[in-house]
Structure formats: structure tokens, C-alpha cells
Amino acid sequence: MSPVDAQVTVIGGGAVGAAATYYLAKAGYTDIQLVEAHHLASATTSQAAGLLGQARTTLDRTRLSMASAQLFRNMERDVGYPSDWRETGSLRIALSDTSVAEIELIASVAAQAGLEFHLVDSAETQRMCPTLEDVSAIRKSLWIPTDGYVQPHTLTQAYAAGARDLGARIITNCRVLDVQLTQGQVTGIVTEDGVTSTEMVVNAAGPWAGALARQSGIELPVVPVLHEYFVTDSVPGWHNGTPCLRIPEIQVYARGEGEGILCGGFEHAGTSLDPTTVDVRTQLPDDPHWDVLGQFATAFARFVPRVSDVGIRTAFRGWPGFTPDGRFLVGPVQGLRGYVMAAGCNAHGVSGSAGLAEHLLDSLSNNPSNYVQTLSPNRFLPRTWDWQDAQRAAQAICENYYPMPGTSIPRISEGGRLAGATYQ
Numbered sequence: 455m456s457p458v459d460a461q462v463t464v465i466g467g468g469a470v471g472a473a474a475t476y477y478l479a480k481a482g483y484t485d486i487q488l489v490e491a492h493h494l495a496s497a498t499t500s501q502a503a504g505l506l507g508q509a510r511t512t513l514d515r516t517r518l519s520m521a522s523a524q525l526f527r528n529m530e531r532d533v534g535y536p537s538d539w540r541e542t543g544s545l546r547i548a549l550s551d552t553s554v555a556e557i558e559l560i561a562s563v564a565a566q567a568g569l570e571f572h573l574v575d576s577a578e579t580q581r582m583c584p585t586l587e588d589v590s591a592i593r594k595s596l597w598i599p600t601d602g603y604v605q606p607h608t609l610t611q612a613y614a615a616g617a618r619d620l621g622a623r624i625i626t627n628c629r630v631l632d633v634q635l636t637q638g639q640v641t642g643i644v645t646e647d648g649v650t651s652t653e654m655v656v657n658a659a660g661p662w663a664g665a666l667a668r669q670s671g672i673e674l675p676v677v678p679v680l681h682e683y684f685v686t687d688s689v690p691g692w693h694n695g696t697p698c699l700r701i702p703e704i705q706v707y708a709r710g711e712g713e714g715i716l717c718g719g720f721e722h723a724g725t726s727l728d729p730t731t732v733d734v735r736t737q738l739p740d741d742p743h744w745d746v747l748g749q750f751a752t753a754f755a756r757f758v759p760r761v762s763d764v765g766i767r768t769a770f771r772g773w774p775g776f777t778p779d780g781r782f783l784v785g786p787v788q789g790l791r792g793y794v795m796a797a798g799c800n801a802h803g804v805s806g807s808a809g810l811a812e813h814l815l816d817s818l819s820n821n822p823s824n825y826v827q828t829l830s831p832n833r834f835l836p837r838t839w840d841w842q843d844a845q846r847a848a849q850a851i852c853e854n855y856y857p858m859p860g861t862s863i864p865r866i867s868e869g870g871r872l873a874g875a876t877y878q
């Protein structure tokens with residue numbers, strides 16, 4: 455199928471573009487198409503671990519994540535297709551006073567939001583997750599029983615199928631090369647299969663969103679930052695229902711994948727791409743950084759020594775788009791009628807896809823909420839910032855993924871050992 459004339463064209467068929475298409479179709483935009491360069495969920499989305507953590511440092515973000523969990527849990531009933539949601543519960547593990555203070559603060563936000571949580575000691579942590587072999591370093595943990603993970607590919611297919619049922623067209627294997635503009639109004643798209651007219655585009659091109667926007671003279675800092683994890687061979691006791699683990703001091707997360715361990719993290723010296731060198735056809739590098747994955751394994755082995763003894767089955771990596779302030783880019787672009795952004799997911803675009811799509815609808819209403827206005831791409835327009843500064847700042851958002859602003863968390867030093875942490 456090739457693109458046709460359509461009132462609305464969503465560009466990009468990852469979790470975000472598919473969610474946007476479903477939510478727009480559900481809101482009554484029936485003349486809508488999604489145009490994807492390859493196949494659905496073929497880029498960053500297919501690499502994601504699918505983790506959804508609802509407890510956050512702000513009420514808005516907590517409520518947003520709770521809404522995602524609610525949708526994923528009821529996806530088959532409400533959308534007609536399953537998301538493969540697994541409600542395993544999660545443990546956010548604190549090793550230091552700083553981190554205990556952090557989880558207590560997050561717990562207070564959870565309480566305000568009405569999210570069930572439990573602050574538990576190390577013995578209880580081990581009872582919740584017996585696969586943790588050594589809990590002696592654990593001071594306290596935040597247990598969220600309704601957290602879990604989705605299969606990102608299944609989720610994306612579910613959004614797309616739901617959108618198709620509502621009348622949307624899903625076009626794959628067709629790259630959008632440019633957006634046509636006439637007197638400050640979107641009028642069409644130029645694709646590999648020809649030119650079609652459209653009144654509104656939603657740029658959901660993931661790490662390429664900045665490059666696509668630049669084609670239309672819109673300079674937005676969407677910085678691709680490398681993120682990766684590995685999956686081990688079978689480890690006794692680990693399974694798909696093992697609780698999701700987050701250990702901010704060592705910047706590592708883990709969950710069960712089949713009978714193995716999926717373990718990833720956020721290294722303190724990250725790798726990003728200069729966004730000005732990425733264009734709509736750029737193929738992003740795909741080589742694993744075994745030294746970084748080795749650091750995650752070494753750090754996690756403090757809690758699960760067996761992670762060092764088993765083979766690595768596979769490694770996943772991708773380049774999620776980060777923004778310099780760590781916030782989504784959602785909503786209409788000033789001065790270009792019909793040009794709308796849905797990007798800058800800062801590595802939570804799978805779990806945040808439902809909320810981001812809701813924000814998109816809100817941004818298109820006559821009276822967007824104050825919160826959604828803070829996500830507007832116009833905060834970066836016209837460009838007064840420097841590209842290198844933006845790249846550095848966006849990379850730092852990834853490097854400091856877990857710690858709250860203003861807290862200082864010990865960092866992974868060489869060899870994956872903690873510098874400055876107090877083990878008990």
C-alpha cells in the first residue's frame with residue numbers, strides 16, 4: 455500500500471507513532487494514515503526492554519505512568535488486541551542514605567497519586583525476589599506491586615491494529631523524504647512512493663525526528679544517545695515473572711527474559727551522535743559496546759553473582775532520542791500550521807507512549823493544560839541555543855537517568871565497581 459491523500463499523516467511506526475495514530479483515530483480523526491520507512495516497531499522500539507515504572511519523582515509523571523499501566527493491563531478489552539503486559543511488580547533498591555531519601559520521596563509522590571507501594575527492608579526484598587542472592591548491601595527498597603513490562607513489538611502492533619479498526623491506514627516500507635509547506639501551512643508529504651497531500655503531519659520519527667524537522671527549517675534538539683542491555687542464557691530461578699529491579703547507585707536495571715536475566719543500564723560516560731550529522735536516511739551504528747555491558751554485569755554481580763558465570767545470549771542496543779531538558783517534545787510547532795511533534799522520549803517512549811499520545815491530543819485542543827504546554831517544541835524555537843551544548847545536556851540526561859536532580863549518586867568507576875558508595 456502507498457500513501458494517499460489524507461487529512462493527517464503520522465510519520466514513524468514505532469510505539470509513539472502507533473499510539474498517536476490510535477489515539478487520534480479514537481478522538482475522531484478518521485482520515486488518517488501512518489507512514490513508516492520499514493516495518494512497524496523496526497527501530498528503537500524493537501530494542502526496548504519494555505519496563506514500566508509508575509513511581510516517579512513528580513505527580514504528573516506518576517499519573518501518566520499509572521495511566522499507561524492501566525491501558526496495557528486492559529489493552530485486549532479496550533483496544534481489541536493484547537499488549538503482552540506482565541505485572542511482575544518492581545523493586546527500586548537503595549544502597550545509601552541518599553538513595554533511601556530518594557525512594558522515600560518517590561513513595562510520598564506515589565501516596566499522593568494513590569499508587570500502591572511498600573517500603574521494605576533487605577530481608578523482605580529478598581523474599582519478594584529470591585533470585586537476589588546477596589542483599590547485604592541493600593538498605594531499603596520500594597516495592598510497587600502493579601509495575602511490570604510489555605513486549606514493545608506486541609504493544610505497537612496492538613495500537614496499529616486498533617487504529618486500523620477505527621479507519622486509519624497503516625503504510626509500511628515507505629520513507630517520508632520531506633514535508634511540503636505552502637505559505638506556512640503543511641500541504642503534503644514527499645515520499646519514496648510519490649507526493650500526496652495532507653493538512654497535518656505528526657513527526658514521530660524517533661531518533662530521526664530532529665533530522666526530519668530540520669528538512670522543514672525547524673531546529674529541534676533531538677539527540678540520539680546510545681542505550682543497551684544484554685540477555686543471558688538460563689539462570690536457575692529466573693523467569694518472565696521475576697520482579698523488575700532498578701538499582702540507581704549502580705545505574706542498572708534487570709528483569710527476567712525467558713529463563714535468563716535481562717540486564718541494562720546507563721553508563722556515566724555515554725555515547726551520543728551530533729544531531730546535525732543525522733539526516734532522514736542515516737543508518738544508526740549497530741555495534742555492541744561489550745566493555746559497557748561488562749560494566750553493567752560486574753556491577754549487578756554484587757547482587758546476583760551468577761550473572762558473571764553464564765553466557766550472554768544476545769545484546770540489544772538503540773539510539774533513543776533525548777532532549778536537553780529530559781522532557782518530551784509534544785505539540786504544534788509555532789509558525790508552521792499543521793506541523794506537530796511527538797518525539798524526544800528520553801528512553802521511556804514505550805512505557806510513555808500512551809501518555810504521550812494523550813498529551814498530543816491535549817496539545818491540539820483549544821485549551822491545552824499547563825503541563826502539556828511545558829512539553830511544547832516551541833520552548834526551543836527559534837533556536838538561541840548551541841548544538842554542542844544541546845548534545846552535551848541531552849547526553850547528561852541519559853547519563854543521570856536514575857538520580858533525582860540535585861542529588862549526588864555514587865558513580866560506576868572503572869571495572870564496574872562503585873566509587874563512593876557505602877556497602878553494608
Ligand SMILES: Cc1cc2nc3c(=O)[nH]c(=O)nc-3n(C[C@H](O)[C@H](O)[C@H](O)COP(=O)(O)OP(=O)(O)OC[C@H]3O[C@@H](n4cnc5c(N)ncnc54)[C@H](O)[C@@H]3O)c2cc1C
Pocket residue numbers: 465466467468469470471489490491492493494495496497498499500501502503504505506628629630631658659660661662666681682683718734770771772773774775797799800801802803804805806
Ligand atoms: C536498549 C534499549 C532499552 C530500552 N528500554 C526501554 C524500557 O524499558 N521502557 C521504555 O519505555 N523505553 C525503553 N527504551 C526507549 C524506547 O525504545 C524509546 O523511547 C521508544 O521506542 C521511542 O519510540 P519512537 O516511536 O519514538 O521511536 P522509534 O521506535 O525509533 O520509531 C521511529 C520510527 O520512525 C521511522 N522513521 C524515521 N524516519 C522516517 C521517515 N523519514 N519516514 C518514515 N518513517 C520514518 C523509523 O523507521 C522508526 O520505525 C529503550 C531503548 C533502548 C535502545
